[in-house]
Amino acid sequence: MRLSSKAGPLDGFPARWPGYAPEERKTGIVHLGLGAFARAHIAAYTDGAMAAGRGDWRILGVSLRGEDVANALNPQDGRYTLIERGETPDARIVGAIAGVVAGGDIGPRVLSAMTEAGCRIVSITVTEKGYGLLRSGGCDESHPAVAADLLSPAAPRGVLGLIAQGLALRFAGGLPPFTVLSCDNLPENGTLLRAAVIDFARRAHGPALAERIAGEVAFPSTMVDRITPAATARTRADAAALTGYEDEAAIETEPFSQWVIEDRFPAGRPAWEEAGALFVPDVAPYEKMKLRMLNGSHSMLAYAGFLSGKTYVCDVMADGALAALVRRHMTAAAATLPDIAMDLAAYADRLCTRFANPAIAHETRQIAMDGTQKLPQRIFAPALEALARGNDVAPFAFATAAWMRYVLDRGDHPLNDPREKELSAALADTPREDAAAIFSALAALPDFLPEGLSHGAFAEATILRLGRMLSLGMEKAIRAEAR
Template identity: 60%
Template structure:
């Protein structure tokens, strides 16, 4: 068996693997990251690795897992080092990343985490936790009191375990110690993620630490950012390939695609890494970039995930190898692009072609079932928002109705062969109730799912230009099956393209 990757074995890594172009141990920690999953290690940690190599600084990362302990144990056993595999059409490369100094499991080291948040050396807290972990009621502009972590932290704010509670307690301790507040940078796929997180943190503070809320409102920076890099779940093949390329055993190896993008509002009062060394773009307003990505990439991803999974296509690359489905992906991107305002320096047609190539990458095994999870959290931004814009602009709305119909069919929780699957959605119980009440009637099912709060706005629920094609498509899917409807929809697109 190969030796395990770590500080003592790093120098023995094979030449095929790129190693950190700096001495990791000579740089201190300046970032606490909440949510140290595969995406962070394929994205922000890599940009930080590039920044350390080019400009140095005490910007290494203390990574935090809010739930599991496995990734923490794997990283700590390797002194924070891990292998990133980049899979492209021309082969796979390996890079050992050194930007993570150590990792902490919040469930068993909560006080250690709070000490790190209080530490004056910590200048930035970054997050990739997904929207459901925040516990924010976006529509109400408040915290979600029913969220387990929010409820627990409001009851015991000095011993927090959730995102909002940890941030507020960390800021409280810094204020008491006379330490400047850290900047809080959300890297989750959410529109205006900085503004959303700022709202949630202040709302939590007003309930738990009222005198602290005004301080946070005045003094704490919450820049928004837009992130993009497809990062499939790592498997045994990932670990085996990492060992083959590095010559070292790595229990924390991950894989990703060649493309990576990070657009950031440059609002860091106490400094930041030179993330531009890795290609990050600093702008005054992230919103146009995130809207383009959410609607064109993420929206198409959601559509193809539901239609593809229900069609028996396990991976995105399988969807793109299916001519009918690939045509519907292209249609969806075009419809999404039509809802966007022009953006200087961006050719949306070229952007769409780049997305199609990325989706088709045969080396990336991105599961449609993985993308399909958390639909009620994703659809408002990815499908509902552009659908409303399409109605207002008079541009095609059917692609969004098709995506919504496929999600509704997915909500039945069973394949056409009768196999059941978990929806993996935070509102699974409400969805199950809606499905049960419909009794197999497509129109009733559509009405029940459209009525779920904060998923589809009233404008879409009541506008027949959206609702009618949705019910029609859903009814045909439930009566005829997914595949015939996909093929019929593709033929419709082909006829229109021929004129």
């Protein structure tokens, strides 16, 4: 029997079920990009918040990149199994999803949901490349979704276009605006998204809408953290064993979860703190900590690990030399952070324990995607600060060299980077054994490597390490670096 709203707890199966009646709650959130992470994070927190008290906060999910999630969840009335893989797997049934919108008529259906009076939050997990925003501020006219929506602003299909048109329709109908909540790994994600939406609205709809958004719409920043690998056949098999039901939408994640949120929700919000979220006046220090210590070391180990034959993060941590480099990277990243009321050494210990968890099959290849979008905030920003402080830049140079080696040759695996064509063009006439030439070609990519890192000590340190990787091979280069 398949999981659905008609299903309930079965004797002999340990899964936990929602502590409320999901169908008695109305929808209050429209979520753009309902992938596995969103279901392991914001949906799980929302489920916990509704179990802790009243509130119409169920989520209408929107799948912008295909219909697989909708085809899995809608026949199950939005129910799915969330498996937390610790020493023993723990399963819970999440009831926070009211349904999923996908397919060719996505725009009108999403806009209809956004203009319901009960919609008070539009949340987003589409990864950085899904927004079409510029780190320097504003929208990226060259992004396919942005370009298309600028031509047809009343019939949008992209993130910025949907938000701008949704707000325009609410204002026209006399409704208060919803809060826009980015849950992606972007530095100052609320600030960046706000600038992009206002810029898009001005270009597509005119200054009046842009000014209303600037003056009336809240874009709180957030920091999110939960390792969520892709679901597999084992995920679905374990879900059946723990619940007694077939579940095509089952996902797995680690026991650890963290969500730090700027508390600005004028239209109201779920009691996410009841599920463990932390509300603070300023997210930035926590965001930097996570981006540089966790995400930065994740990127480094993904490239170095993949190129040395390590399929999973736990395989990387089982290798003494690589594990030492992971710890070194965290220590170097911590030294670039502002003062924060946290024990950063203890945080690094916890990260290493999480990375080493053999129950989480998090592929290095999965983490390695979208490098041009991730490296600027994860690697380059702390590298610049390390240079300014006179600290050793070797950990950041090693990570950069590993990414360059990965771009150069990944075997039969795709690069999975939104700037793949630019990267290929940059390397087209570059000798594959010339580390300096490779560095110069990739460093010249527009809006990527900061000027302060494209020459001098950082450039020299990166070229040295890339040269080792090319001449010695990745495994020997790792051993040499870890000495």
